[in-house]
Amino acid sequence: MKLKVMPLLLALTANAAPLIYAKDAAPKSTESQAKLPDIKGLEAILKRFKAVELKVDLSKFPESEKKALAKMIQASQVIETIYFRQIWSGNEAMKDSLAKDNSALGKARYAAFMLDKGPWSLQDDHKPTVPGAPHKPEAGTYYPEGSTKAEIEAWIASLPAAEQASAKGFFTVVRKDAAGKLKLVGYNEEYKPEIDTAAKLLKEAAALTTQPTLKDFLNKRADAFLSNKYYDSDVAWMKLDASIEPTIGPYETYEDEWFSAKAAFESFITIRDEAETAKLAKFSAELQGLEDNLPFDPKFRNPKIGALAPIRVVNSIYSAGEANRGIQTAAYNLPNDEKISAEMGTKRTMLKNVQELKFENVLTPITRIALAKKDQAKISFESFFTHILMHELMHGLGPSTVTVDGKTVTVRDRLQNNYSALEEAKADVSGLWALQHLIDKGTLSQEMEKTLYTTYLASSFRSVRFGLNEAHGKAVALQMNYLLDAKAFVVAKDGTFSVDESKIKGAIKDLTGELLTIQALGDKTKADAFAKKYMVMNPKIQAVLNKLTHIPTDIRPIFTTADELLKTYK
Structure with missing residues:
Protein backbone atom coordinates (compact mmCIF):
# COMPACT_ATOMS: atom_id res chain seq x y z
CA MET A 1 0.00 0.00 0.00
CA LYS A 2 1.32 3.41 -0.95
CA LEU A 3 1.02 5.87 1.93
CA LYS A 4 0.97 9.64 1.58
CA VAL A 5 2.35 12.09 4.13
CA MET A 6 0.48 15.12 5.43
CA PRO A 7 -3.04 14.71 4.04
CA LEU A 8 -4.06 15.86 7.51
CA LEU A 9 -2.68 19.30 6.69
CA LEU A 10 -4.99 19.95 3.78
CA ALA A 11 -7.95 21.09 5.83
CA LEU A 12 -6.60 22.08 9.21
CA THR A 13 -8.46 24.22 11.71
CA ALA A 14 -7.36 25.97 14.87
CA ASN A 15 -9.52 23.88 17.17
CA ALA A 16 -7.88 21.17 19.24
CA ALA A 17 -8.99 18.92 22.08
CA PRO A 18 -7.36 19.53 25.48
CA LEU A 19 -4.31 17.44 26.32
CA ILE A 20 -4.52 15.08 29.29
CA TYR A 21 -1.44 13.53 30.93
CA ALA A 22 -0.92 10.97 33.62
CA LYS A 23 -0.41 12.66 36.98
CA ASP A 24 3.12 11.39 37.50
CA ALA A 25 4.11 12.44 33.99
CA ALA A 26 3.02 16.07 34.23
CA PRO A 27 5.90 18.35 33.24
CA LYS A 28 7.35 20.69 35.82
CA SER A 29 7.33 23.71 33.52
CA THR A 30 5.60 24.51 30.28
CA GLU A 31 6.08 26.89 27.43
CA SER A 32 3.55 29.58 26.64
CA GLN A 33 0.86 28.56 24.18
CA ALA A 34 1.65 31.72 22.23
CA LYS A 35 5.16 30.45 21.46
CA LEU A 36 3.96 27.18 19.95
CA PRO A 37 3.84 26.73 16.17
CA ASP A 38 0.42 27.15 14.58
CA ILE A 39 -0.89 25.09 11.68
CA LYS A 40 1.41 26.77 9.17
CA GLY A 41 4.36 26.38 11.50
CA LEU A 42 3.73 22.67 11.96
CA GLU A 43 3.28 22.25 8.22
CA ALA A 44 6.64 23.94 7.66
CA ILE A 45 8.32 21.57 10.14
CA LEU A 46 6.88 18.51 8.44
CA LYS A 47 7.64 19.71 4.91
CA ARG A 48 11.34 19.78 5.73
CA PHE A 49 11.30 15.98 5.55
CA LYS A 50 10.32 14.59 2.17
CA ALA A 51 8.23 11.44 2.36
CA VAL A 52 9.90 8.58 0.48
CA GLU A 53 9.04 4.90 0.22
CA LEU A 54 11.53 2.28 1.34
CA LYS A 55 10.97 -0.73 -0.88
CA VAL A 56 13.17 -3.80 -1.11
CA ASP A 57 12.63 -6.76 -3.43
CA LEU A 58 12.05 -9.88 -1.31
CA SER A 59 10.62 -12.02 -4.11
CA LYS A 60 13.51 -14.50 -3.90
CA PHE A 61 13.33 -14.84 -0.11
CA PRO A 62 11.89 -18.10 1.27
CA GLU A 63 8.81 -17.92 3.50
CA SER A 64 10.86 -18.78 6.57
CA GLU A 65 13.01 -15.66 6.18
CA LYS A 66 10.04 -13.40 5.47
CA LYS A 67 8.33 -14.66 8.62
CA ALA A 68 11.53 -14.09 10.59
CA LEU A 69 11.71 -10.55 9.21
CA ALA A 70 8.18 -9.84 10.40
CA LYS A 71 9.13 -10.96 13.93
CA MET A 72 12.18 -8.69 13.90
CA ILE A 73 10.05 -5.74 12.82
CA GLN A 74 7.62 -6.48 15.65
CA ALA A 75 10.51 -6.58 18.13
CA SER A 76 11.68 -3.24 16.74
CA GLN A 77 8.28 -1.71 17.40
CA VAL A 78 8.53 -2.86 21.01
CA ILE A 79 11.96 -1.35 21.59
CA GLU A 80 10.74 1.96 20.17
CA THR A 81 8.48 2.17 23.23
CA ILE A 82 11.60 2.04 25.39
CA TYR A 83 13.20 4.80 23.37
CA PHE A 84 10.24 7.12 23.93
CA ARG A 85 10.70 6.58 27.66
CA GLN A 86 14.44 7.27 27.51
CA ILE A 87 13.90 10.77 26.13
CA TRP A 88 11.55 12.23 28.77
CA SER A 89 9.42 10.78 31.57
CA GLY A 90 6.25 12.37 30.18
CA ASN A 91 6.85 11.31 26.59
CA GLU A 92 4.61 8.25 26.46
CA ALA A 93 1.69 9.94 28.20
CA MET A 94 1.91 12.92 25.86
CA LYS A 95 2.11 10.67 22.79
CA ASP A 96 -0.97 8.70 23.87
CA SER A 97 -2.91 11.89 24.56
CA LEU A 98 -2.01 13.41 21.19
CA ALA A 99 -3.03 10.21 19.41
CA LYS A 100 -6.55 10.60 20.80
CA ASP A 101 -6.92 14.19 19.59
CA ASN A 102 -8.71 13.94 16.23
CA SER A 103 -8.85 17.68 15.59
CA ALA A 104 -6.82 18.95 12.67
CA LEU A 105 -4.41 20.77 14.96
CA GLY A 106 -4.10 17.72 17.19
CA LYS A 107 -3.23 15.52 14.22
CA ALA A 108 -0.61 17.99 13.06
CA ARG A 109 0.94 18.10 16.51
CA TYR A 110 0.97 14.31 16.66
CA ALA A 111 2.73 14.13 13.28
CA ALA A 112 5.41 16.57 14.45
CA PHE A 113 5.75 14.68 17.74
CA MET A 114 6.28 11.36 15.97
CA LEU A 115 8.80 12.88 13.57
CA ASP A 116 11.08 13.97 16.42
CA LYS A 117 9.99 11.31 18.94
CA GLY A 118 9.05 14.02 21.39
CA PRO A 119 7.46 17.47 21.78
CA TRP A 120 10.48 19.45 20.56
CA SER A 121 11.60 20.33 17.05
CA LEU A 122 15.14 19.00 16.78
CA GLN A 123 15.88 21.36 13.88
CA ASP A 124 14.78 24.46 15.83
CA ASP A 125 16.97 24.34 18.93
CA HIS A 126 14.52 22.01 20.66
CA LYS A 127 11.69 24.53 20.65
CA PRO A 128 8.42 22.92 21.80
CA THR A 129 5.76 21.93 19.29
CA VAL A 130 3.14 20.75 21.79
CA PRO A 131 1.59 22.48 24.81
CA GLY A 132 2.83 21.14 28.13
CA ALA A 133 6.36 20.43 26.94
CA PRO A 134 9.11 21.27 29.45
CA HIS A 135 12.59 22.24 28.41
CA LYS A 136 14.16 19.16 26.84
CA PRO A 137 16.12 17.18 29.47
CA GLU A 138 19.84 17.30 28.77
CA ALA A 139 20.38 13.68 29.74
CA GLY A 140 17.06 12.06 28.94
CA THR A 141 15.75 9.87 31.74
CA TYR A 142 19.03 8.11 32.45
CA TYR A 143 19.44 9.95 35.75
CA PRO A 144 16.92 10.92 38.46
CA GLU A 145 14.74 13.95 37.77
CA GLY A 146 16.02 16.94 39.69
CA SER A 147 19.58 15.65 39.92
CA THR A 148 22.55 17.59 38.57
CA LYS A 149 25.55 16.51 36.56
CA ALA A 150 27.85 17.48 39.44
CA GLU A 151 25.81 15.39 41.87
CA ILE A 152 26.00 12.31 39.64
CA GLU A 153 29.73 12.82 39.03
CA ALA A 154 30.43 13.03 42.75
CA TRP A 155 28.38 9.91 43.45
CA ILE A 156 30.13 7.92 40.72
CA ALA A 157 33.53 9.01 42.07
CA SER A 158 32.56 7.68 45.52
CA LEU A 159 31.89 4.15 44.22
CA PRO A 160 34.37 1.25 44.17
CA ALA A 161 36.15 0.84 40.82
CA ALA A 162 33.97 -2.05 39.60
CA GLU A 163 30.78 -0.15 40.37
CA GLN A 164 32.16 2.98 38.73
CA ALA A 165 32.57 1.05 35.50
CA SER A 166 28.95 -0.07 35.66
CA ALA A 167 27.77 3.45 36.51
CA LYS A 168 29.59 4.78 33.46
CA GLY A 169 28.44 1.84 31.34
CA PHE A 170 26.03 1.80 28.43
CA PHE A 171 23.30 -0.37 29.93
CA THR A 172 22.38 1.07 33.34
CA VAL A 173 20.31 3.97 34.61
CA VAL A 174 20.75 5.83 37.89
CA ARG A 175 17.75 5.88 40.21
CA LYS A 176 16.94 6.72 43.85
CA ASP A 177 15.88 4.09 46.36
CA ALA A 178 13.14 4.53 48.97
CA ALA A 179 15.58 6.35 51.23
CA GLY A 180 16.55 8.77 48.48
CA LYS A 181 19.98 7.24 47.91
CA LEU A 182 21.32 6.86 44.37
CA LYS A 183 21.55 3.36 42.94
CA LEU A 184 22.15 1.59 39.62
CA VAL A 185 19.41 -0.28 37.75
CA GLY A 186 20.09 -2.43 34.69
CA TYR A 187 18.12 -1.92 31.50
CA ASN A 188 16.70 -5.44 31.86
CA GLU A 189 15.03 -4.33 35.10
CA GLU A 190 14.19 -0.74 34.17
CA TYR A 191 12.40 -1.74 30.96
CA LYS A 192 11.45 -5.30 31.93
CA PRO A 193 8.00 -5.66 30.26
CA GLU A 194 9.25 -4.41 26.88
CA ILE A 195 12.58 -6.23 27.18
CA ASP A 196 10.83 -9.53 27.87
CA THR A 197 8.49 -9.09 24.90
CA ALA A 198 11.26 -8.08 22.50
CA ALA A 199 13.40 -11.04 23.61
CA LYS A 200 10.50 -13.42 23.00
CA LEU A 201 10.00 -12.06 19.47
CA LEU A 202 13.69 -12.39 18.66
CA LYS A 203 13.66 -16.00 19.88
CA GLU A 204 10.69 -16.66 17.59
CA ALA A 205 12.56 -15.07 14.68
CA ALA A 206 15.59 -17.24 15.46
CA ALA A 207 13.43 -20.36 15.35
CA LEU A 208 12.14 -19.39 11.88
CA THR A 209 15.34 -18.51 10.03
CA THR A 210 17.48 -21.22 8.44
CA GLN A 211 20.63 -19.06 8.34
CA PRO A 212 23.02 -20.25 11.11
CA THR A 213 24.78 -16.98 11.96
CA LEU A 214 21.51 -15.05 11.94
CA LYS A 215 19.94 -17.65 14.22
CA ASP A 216 22.93 -17.39 16.55
CA PHE A 217 22.80 -13.59 16.75
CA LEU A 218 19.04 -13.43 17.34
CA ASN A 219 19.22 -15.98 20.15
CA LYS A 220 22.19 -14.29 21.80
CA ARG A 221 20.71 -10.81 21.47
CA ALA A 222 17.49 -12.08 23.09
CA ASP A 223 19.58 -13.52 25.93
CA ALA A 224 21.43 -10.20 26.23
CA PHE A 225 18.16 -8.32 26.58
CA LEU A 226 17.28 -10.54 29.54
CA SER A 227 20.71 -10.67 31.21
CA ASN A 228 21.90 -7.12 30.39
CA LYS A 229 25.20 -8.66 29.24
CA TYR A 230 25.79 -7.79 25.58
CA TYR A 231 29.31 -8.99 24.85
CA ASP A 232 28.45 -12.42 23.40
CA SER A 233 25.69 -11.02 21.22
CA ASP A 234 27.98 -8.24 19.96
CA VAL A 235 30.52 -10.87 18.93
CA ALA A 236 27.75 -12.81 17.18
CA TRP A 237 26.64 -9.62 15.41
CA MET A 238 30.20 -9.00 14.21
CA LYS A 239 30.28 -12.53 12.77
CA LEU A 240 26.82 -12.28 11.20
CA ASP A 241 26.92 -13.47 7.58
CA ALA A 242 23.37 -13.65 6.23
CA SER A 243 21.02 -12.10 3.72
CA ILE A 244 19.24 -10.30 6.58
CA GLU A 245 21.25 -7.79 8.65
CA PRO A 246 19.41 -6.78 11.83
CA THR A 247 20.89 -4.27 14.26
CA ILE A 248 18.72 -4.06 17.36
CA GLY A 249 19.47 -2.98 20.90
CA PRO A 250 20.94 -0.10 22.93
CA TYR A 251 23.75 1.56 20.98
CA GLU A 252 24.23 5.31 20.51
CA THR A 253 24.76 7.73 23.40
CA TYR A 254 23.81 11.07 21.81
CA GLU A 255 20.81 11.52 24.11
CA ASP A 256 23.04 11.51 27.20
CA GLU A 257 24.37 15.05 26.86
CA TRP A 258 26.03 14.93 30.29
CA PHE A 259 28.45 12.05 29.84
CA SER A 260 27.77 10.43 26.43
CA ALA A 261 27.57 7.21 28.42
CA LYS A 262 24.05 5.76 28.33
CA ALA A 263 22.89 3.93 25.22
CA ALA A 264 19.56 4.55 23.51
CA PHE A 265 17.52 1.73 21.99
CA GLU A 266 17.25 1.53 18.23
CA SER A 267 16.77 -0.90 15.39
CA PHE A 268 17.71 -1.24 11.73
CA ILE A 269 16.21 -4.17 9.84
CA THR A 270 18.03 -4.41 6.53
CA ILE A 271 18.72 -6.66 3.56
CA ARG A 272 22.29 -7.17 2.42
CA ASP A 273 23.29 -5.99 -1.06
CA GLU A 274 25.71 -8.77 -1.96
CA ALA A 275 27.20 -7.16 -5.07
CA GLU A 276 27.90 -3.78 -3.44
CA THR A 277 29.25 -5.43 -0.29
CA ALA A 278 31.74 -7.41 -2.38
CA LYS A 279 32.93 -4.22 -4.11
CA LEU A 280 33.80 -2.54 -0.82
CA ALA A 281 35.51 -5.50 0.84
CA LYS A 282 38.90 -4.18 -0.32
CA PHE A 283 38.74 -1.29 2.15
CA SER A 284 39.04 -3.62 5.15
CA ALA A 285 42.56 -4.52 4.07
CA GLU A 286 43.59 -0.86 4.07
CA LEU A 287 42.75 -0.01 7.67
CA GLN A 288 46.08 -0.83 9.34
CA GLY A 289 47.92 1.12 6.68
CA ILE A 317 13.27 -1.93 5.19
CA TYR A 318 12.57 -0.70 8.74
CA SER A 319 14.09 1.41 11.50
CA ALA A 320 12.92 2.34 14.98
CA GLY A 321 13.92 4.24 18.10
CA GLU A 322 17.03 6.41 17.81
CA ALA A 323 17.42 5.11 14.25
CA ASN A 324 14.17 6.72 13.09
CA ARG A 325 14.14 10.13 14.72
CA GLY A 326 14.44 13.31 12.69
CA ILE A 327 17.47 13.09 10.41
CA GLN A 328 17.79 9.59 8.97
CA THR A 329 20.98 7.61 9.49
CA ALA A 330 22.94 7.00 6.28
CA ALA A 331 25.50 4.59 7.76
CA TYR A 332 26.70 3.39 11.12
CA ASN A 333 29.78 1.97 12.77
CA LEU A 334 29.14 -0.38 15.69
CA PRO A 335 29.43 -1.67 18.35
CA ASN A 336 30.62 1.21 20.54
CA ASP A 337 32.05 -1.09 23.21
CA GLU A 338 35.81 -0.37 23.31
CA LYS A 339 36.52 -3.99 24.36
CA ILE A 340 34.90 -5.35 21.21
CA SER A 341 36.58 -2.69 19.11
CA ALA A 342 40.01 -3.60 20.48
CA GLU A 343 39.50 -7.33 19.97
CA MET A 344 37.57 -7.47 16.71
CA GLY A 345 37.33 -4.01 15.20
CA THR A 346 33.91 -2.69 14.29
CA LYS A 347 31.36 -3.32 11.57
CA ARG A 348 30.53 -0.58 9.10
CA THR A 349 27.04 -0.70 7.65
CA MET A 350 26.06 1.43 4.66
CA LEU A 351 22.34 2.06 4.06
CA LYS A 352 22.51 2.35 0.28
CA ASN A 353 18.85 3.01 -0.51
CA VAL A 354 18.71 5.69 2.19
CA GLN A 355 21.85 7.37 0.82
CA GLU A 356 20.53 7.35 -2.74
CA LEU A 357 17.33 9.06 -1.60
CA LYS A 358 19.27 11.69 0.35
CA PHE A 359 21.56 12.40 -2.62
CA GLU A 360 18.67 12.71 -5.06
CA ASN A 361 16.22 14.68 -2.91
CA VAL A 362 18.49 16.85 -0.78
CA LEU A 363 22.13 17.14 -1.83
CA THR A 364 21.63 17.63 -5.57
CA PRO A 365 19.17 20.55 -5.18
CA ILE A 366 21.46 22.17 -2.56
CA THR A 367 24.36 22.11 -5.01
CA ARG A 368 22.54 24.41 -7.46
CA ILE A 369 22.25 27.12 -4.81
CA ALA A 370 25.23 26.74 -2.48
CA LEU A 371 28.09 26.05 -4.90
CA ALA A 372 29.72 28.32 -7.46
CA LYS A 373 28.60 27.52 -11.01
CA LYS A 374 32.00 26.15 -11.97
CA ASP A 375 31.72 23.55 -9.20
CA GLN A 376 28.10 22.50 -9.59
CA ALA A 377 28.95 19.69 -12.01
CA LYS A 378 31.70 18.38 -9.72
CA ILE A 379 29.54 16.23 -7.47
CA SER A 380 28.94 12.50 -7.68
CA PHE A 381 27.09 9.82 -5.79
CA GLU A 382 30.25 7.71 -5.78
CA SER A 383 32.15 10.39 -3.82
CA PHE A 384 29.17 10.92 -1.50
CA PHE A 385 28.78 7.19 -0.85
CA THR A 386 32.50 6.45 -0.48
CA HIS A 387 33.09 9.35 1.90
CA ILE A 388 30.25 8.15 4.12
CA LEU A 389 31.84 4.70 4.09
CA MET A 390 35.23 6.12 5.00
CA HIS A 391 33.62 8.24 7.74
CA GLU A 392 32.37 5.03 9.34
CA LEU A 393 35.70 3.27 8.85
CA MET A 394 37.56 6.11 10.54
CA HIS A 395 35.38 5.87 13.64
CA GLY A 396 37.30 2.66 14.29
CA LEU A 397 40.74 4.27 13.89
CA GLY A 398 42.57 6.73 16.08
CA PRO A 399 42.60 6.91 19.89
CA SER A 400 39.80 5.30 21.88
CA THR A 401 41.54 5.24 25.28
CA VAL A 402 43.95 7.51 27.14
CA THR A 403 46.14 6.97 30.21
CA VAL A 404 45.52 9.43 33.05
CA ASP A 405 47.41 9.14 36.35
CA GLY A 406 48.40 5.60 35.45
CA LYS A 407 44.83 4.54 34.69
CA THR A 408 43.40 3.74 31.27
CA VAL A 409 40.13 5.52 30.59
CA THR A 410 38.12 6.05 27.42
CA VAL A 411 38.33 9.19 25.33
CA ARG A 412 34.55 9.32 25.65
CA ASP A 413 34.89 9.52 29.44
CA ARG A 414 37.49 12.30 29.23
CA LEU A 415 35.79 14.58 26.69
CA GLN A 416 32.25 13.98 27.99
CA ASN A 417 29.73 16.45 26.53
CA ASN A 418 31.86 17.36 23.50
CA TYR A 419 32.97 13.81 22.74
CA SER A 420 30.25 12.94 20.22
CA ALA A 421 30.57 16.10 18.10
CA LEU A 422 34.38 15.94 18.02
CA GLU A 423 34.31 12.25 17.14
CA GLU A 424 31.90 12.93 14.26
CA ALA A 425 34.13 15.75 13.03
CA LYS A 426 37.19 13.50 13.28
CA ALA A 427 35.47 10.79 11.25
CA ASP A 428 34.48 13.29 8.55
CA VAL A 429 37.84 14.98 8.01
CA SER A 430 40.00 11.93 8.61
CA GLY A 431 37.74 10.15 6.12
CA LEU A 432 38.65 12.75 3.49
CA TRP A 433 42.31 12.49 4.46
CA ALA A 434 42.11 8.69 4.12
CA LEU A 435 40.47 8.83 0.69
CA GLN A 436 43.16 11.21 -0.54
CA HIS A 437 45.81 8.87 0.89
CA LEU A 438 44.29 5.95 -1.04
CA ILE A 439 44.05 8.04 -4.22
CA ASP A 440 47.72 9.00 -3.91
CA LYS A 441 48.58 5.36 -3.24
CA GLY A 442 46.74 4.25 -6.38
CA THR A 443 44.12 2.17 -4.56
CA LEU A 444 41.40 4.57 -5.71
CA SER A 445 41.10 6.29 -9.08
CA GLN A 446 42.48 9.80 -9.57
CA GLU A 447 39.08 10.63 -11.08
CA MET A 448 37.51 10.61 -7.62
CA GLU A 449 39.62 13.59 -6.56
CA LYS A 450 37.80 15.74 -9.13
CA THR A 451 34.51 15.39 -7.27
CA LEU A 452 35.57 14.44 -3.73
CA TYR A 453 35.96 17.88 -2.14
CA THR A 454 33.10 19.66 -3.92
CA THR A 455 30.74 16.81 -3.01
CA TYR A 456 31.96 17.12 0.58
CA LEU A 457 31.31 20.87 0.53
CA ALA A 458 27.76 20.42 -0.81
CA SER A 459 27.12 17.66 1.71
CA SER A 460 28.37 19.94 4.50
CA PHE A 461 25.48 22.30 3.79
CA ARG A 462 23.16 19.31 3.90
CA SER A 463 24.47 18.26 7.30
CA VAL A 464 24.85 21.64 9.01
CA ARG A 465 21.11 22.10 8.51
CA PHE A 466 20.64 19.38 11.13
CA GLY A 467 21.16 22.12 13.72
CA LEU A 468 23.74 23.01 16.34
CA ASN A 469 21.90 21.12 19.06
CA GLU A 470 22.83 17.82 17.44
CA ALA A 471 26.26 16.15 17.34
CA HIS A 472 26.48 15.84 13.56
CA GLY A 473 25.38 19.43 12.98
CA LYS A 474 27.93 20.71 15.50
CA ALA A 475 30.63 18.60 13.87
CA VAL A 476 29.98 20.02 10.42
CA ALA A 477 29.85 23.61 11.70
CA LEU A 478 33.28 22.99 13.25
CA GLN A 479 34.69 21.73 9.96
CA MET A 480 33.21 24.49 7.81
CA ASN A 481 34.41 27.26 10.12
CA TYR A 482 37.90 25.78 10.37
CA LEU A 483 38.15 25.41 6.58
CA LEU A 484 36.85 28.94 6.03
CA ASP A 485 39.53 30.26 8.40
CA ALA A 486 42.12 28.24 6.48
CA LYS A 487 40.76 29.71 3.21
CA ALA A 488 40.23 26.17 1.90
CA PHE A 489 36.56 27.08 1.47
CA VAL A 490 36.07 30.35 -0.42
CA VAL A 491 32.98 32.56 -0.49
CA ALA A 492 32.29 34.59 -3.64
CA LYS A 493 30.63 38.01 -3.74
CA ASP A 494 27.33 36.36 -4.65
CA GLY A 495 27.53 34.22 -1.50
CA THR A 496 28.26 30.91 -3.23
CA PHE A 497 30.97 28.61 -1.92
CA SER A 498 33.82 26.87 -3.71
CA VAL A 499 36.88 24.79 -2.83
CA ASP A 500 40.40 26.19 -3.11
CA GLU A 501 42.13 23.14 -4.53
CA SER A 502 45.56 24.46 -3.54
CA LYS A 503 44.66 24.60 0.16
CA ILE A 504 42.00 21.98 0.87
CA LYS A 505 44.29 18.96 1.23
CA GLY A 506 46.63 20.66 3.69
CA ALA A 507 43.76 22.08 5.74
CA ILE A 508 42.04 18.69 5.96
CA LYS A 509 45.30 17.08 7.10
CA ASP A 510 45.87 19.80 9.72
CA LEU A 511 42.35 19.57 11.16
CA THR A 512 42.58 15.78 11.25
CA GLY A 513 45.81 16.04 13.23
CA GLU A 514 44.38 18.56 15.71
CA LEU A 515 41.29 16.48 16.44
CA LEU A 516 43.27 13.25 16.80
CA THR A 517 45.69 14.94 19.19
CA ILE A 518 42.86 16.26 21.39
CA GLN A 519 41.55 12.70 21.61
CA ALA A 520 44.97 11.13 22.19
CA LEU A 521 45.64 13.46 25.12
CA GLY A 522 42.09 13.33 26.45
CA ASP A 523 42.38 17.12 26.52
CA LYS A 524 38.96 18.34 27.68
CA THR A 525 40.15 21.95 28.00
CA LYS A 526 41.27 22.01 24.36
CA ALA A 527 38.13 20.15 23.31
CA ASP A 528 35.91 22.71 25.02
CA ALA A 529 37.88 25.59 23.50
CA PHE A 530 37.63 24.04 20.04
CA ALA A 531 33.89 23.63 20.48
CA LYS A 532 33.45 27.21 21.67
CA LYS A 533 35.42 28.62 18.74
CA TYR A 534 34.15 26.50 15.87
CA MET A 535 30.78 24.98 16.79
CA VAL A 536 28.93 28.18 15.93
CA MET A 537 26.81 29.33 13.02
CA ASN A 538 28.88 31.44 10.65
CA PRO A 539 26.87 34.29 9.02
CA LYS A 540 28.22 33.31 5.58
CA ILE A 541 26.93 29.78 6.05
CA GLN A 542 23.63 31.03 7.44
CA ALA A 543 23.16 33.25 4.38
CA VAL A 544 23.23 30.15 2.17
CA LEU A 545 20.96 28.21 4.51
CA ASN A 546 18.43 31.03 4.25
CA LYS A 547 18.20 30.29 0.52
CA LEU A 548 17.57 26.56 1.07
CA THR A 549 14.26 26.75 2.90
CA HIS A 550 12.35 25.24 -0.04
CA ILE A 551 14.66 22.22 -0.19
CA PRO A 552 13.96 19.31 2.18
CA THR A 553 16.32 19.02 5.12
CA ASP A 554 16.11 15.25 4.91
CA ILE A 555 13.85 12.35 4.01
CA ARG A 556 11.05 10.74 5.99
CA PRO A 557 10.74 6.99 5.31
CA ILE A 558 7.50 5.19 4.59
CA PHE A 559 8.16 1.53 5.32
CA THR A 560 6.24 0.00 2.43
CA THR A 561 7.95 -3.40 2.39
CA ALA A 562 7.81 -3.70 6.18
CA ASP A 563 4.09 -2.86 6.21
CA GLU A 564 3.46 -5.56 3.62
CA LEU A 565 5.36 -8.12 5.70
CA LEU A 566 3.40 -7.29 8.84
CA LYS A 567 0.09 -7.58 7.01
CA THR A 568 1.03 -10.91 5.45
CA TYR A 569 2.59 -12.52 8.53
CA LYS A 570 0.48 -11.33 11.44
Missing part, protein backbone atom coordinates in the same frame (compact mmCIF):
# COMPACT_ATOMS: atom_id res chain seq x y z
CA LEU A 290 45.68 4.12 7.29
CA GLU A 291 46.20 3.88 11.05
CA ASP A 292 49.97 3.71 10.51
CA ASN A 293 49.90 6.98 8.55
CA LEU A 294 47.43 9.06 10.58
CA PRO A 295 48.70 12.67 10.67
CA PHE A 296 49.57 13.00 14.35
CA ASP A 297 52.34 11.89 16.72
CA PRO A 298 53.23 8.29 15.74
CA LYS A 299 53.43 7.24 19.40
CA PHE A 300 49.64 7.44 19.57
CA ARG A 301 49.02 5.15 16.59
CA ASN A 302 47.73 1.66 17.20
CA PRO A 303 50.19 -0.93 15.83
CA LYS A 304 47.51 -3.61 15.82
CA ILE A 305 43.92 -2.58 15.20
CA GLY A 306 41.09 -5.09 15.49
CA ALA A 307 41.50 -7.88 13.00
CA LEU A 308 37.91 -8.13 11.81
CA ALA A 309 36.43 -5.07 10.13
CA PRO A 310 33.44 -6.20 8.09
CA ILE A 311 31.76 -3.76 5.72
CA ARG A 312 28.14 -4.33 4.81
CA VAL A 313 26.15 -2.54 2.14
CA VAL A 314 22.46 -2.98 2.87
CA ASN A 315 19.04 -1.70 1.93
CA SER A 316 16.82 -0.67 4.80
